[in-house]
Amino acid sequence: MSAADFSVEIDQNEFLPAGAREVNAIVTVTSADSVGGKQPAGAAEIIIVDCSGSMAAPITKLIQAREATAAAIHAIRDGVAFAVIAGSNVATPFYPADGSLAVASAATRDAAKGQLRRLRATGGTAIGQWLQLARSLFETRDDGLRHAILLTDGRNEHESADDLTAAIAWCEGVFRCDCRGVGTDWKVDELRQISTALLGTVDIVPDPAGLAADFQAMMQESMAKQVADVALQVWTPQHATIRFVKQVAPTVEDLTARRTQLTPQKGDYPTGAWGPSESRDYHVCIEVQPGSVGGPEMLAARVSLVYTTPDGPHTLGQGNVRAIWTDDEALSTKISRQVAHYTGQAELAQVIQEGLEARSHGDTSAAEDKFGRAVEIANESGNVDAAGLLSKIVDVDPGTGVVRLKAKVADADAMKLDTQSTKTVRVKK
């Protein structure tokens, strides 16, 4: 892997009015058509299937979960290590049953698929246990790319929220996890807690019939990853404070608290695994000591993409966030179009979640207030998906633009809006 595999671009208005402290920039990281060179890191996949009793009510859930697992197994490349975990109030290595990882081949894929009809639904739900078993299975090998798919249909009822939080903490940095909830009896917040910490996605599959296609797509996307654990490294000048570091595209993920401190002025933020031709945007906001008008230009942040190998850290790309203080208002009042756009997208995610929260408490006026703002941002920024999902929750009066909650909202639609609230669109060209 080399610097040619990634590009780092900065979009900002570097001109600040006298006395201003806040410096904002959008960092766009793009990977080349091929990353990782000729030596792909070893990969491991674990599929965690909820086998609690409720998966048998109706039985189609369990049947579709088996088929989805088979579809995911089918998409695993030869040579990739894999396993299937059956999750209930305990976690059981289902395939291979001896608690090892199998190496994918036509024979092992068939063997695993052949076992799936023996998956039974019984017992409760303790997701933390499932994650812990996944971690210990992954740790039987030294693969660089580790990914899990977690499927559940219910709430985490058979362990405490603290148990789940501790289990997630143990798994952080060890593997990535995409989470799917089938039906509407599970909690978006629980799965989002996992997918956020483990750098994956969360989504609802309201109809079990949709599971197989979704599992296959997730597995194919994971198989395309070639580089594990790339970090966004941010250097800031002495006396500067990082207000936030957020991924803002394709989804909003606040990374501020995820910093690994390297020196007092330098820290790493995890970006997870990368495949070819991926592009992600990050919003970096730094508070600096204001410089003088007409004085020297200041470097407010040096943002690098860093990949660590046994030889040490390698910088794959770098961009400079600058600050120049000026009394020319024509320069300093201009806001970067990208910064403005993503500030809006982050607000969109927030007001959708706040609107759903207010709605769940029966606070109609607060909910309509929040959703009103959400509809406004979604339309202005061209976030068609968000506008479409919002239209299933609220009615907008075409004349006045007034937003009203629909009298009847399907649970699945509210949960879909919740899981998709962090998805953003890029600036319209």
Add this chain to the structure above:
Amino acid sequence: MAPVPACPEGHESVATDYCDVCGMRMEAPDLGANASAASPPSDSPVQVLAPCPRCGTPGLSRFCESCGLAAESQPAARSVATHQAPPGTSEAPTDDAWTAVISASRAYYETVLAGGDIDENQVPFPNEYPECRIPLTGNKLRIGRRSVSREVTPEIDLTGPPADPAISRLHAVLVAQPDGSWAVIDPGSENGTAVNGAEVAIGEVVPLRAGDVICVGAWTAITIVGG
């Protein structure tokens, strides 16, 4: 002696475009005065400055800004640098701030030796162990050894030197409690974790108080202060 690039504030900097310390744009040094100043930092002779006042690493710059760079020539430098305080805690911790103090415990080492799991010749007690203080911030801090292959760096990085070989890569986790206190959990380390001399069960959440000593590996002691 190689000329120091000219930061307007007078800081010493390895980078030649902006100052490593304050970020100010730097004037390029006069080429006529010394041609080597124009070469990129990686090619210029390493200029040895005073050691980092915090981690003791022989410095490339006064503030040990370049621990990452030094890591290529000195494997120890990067891990030592991670012993430094998390963001926002650059000031000295106040008396009541929860802090983990890392040191080597002769007493614990003796008990481990007595247990017969390790051999004194294979795993000697370290001659020197620079005491290291890590403020407890955030929701959780992982205790363990850095894994280069998996690129995992625990917040409390006990990679050393001196290296305690009996510490697992993820050995234990300090978890913030809702009341502001802290607890320790051993998620399944190879060689176990003791709090105040008592072995902790795997997965057990053990509440901590000021003065508690968590022992891991062959001789590493983590004393909790403050709170």
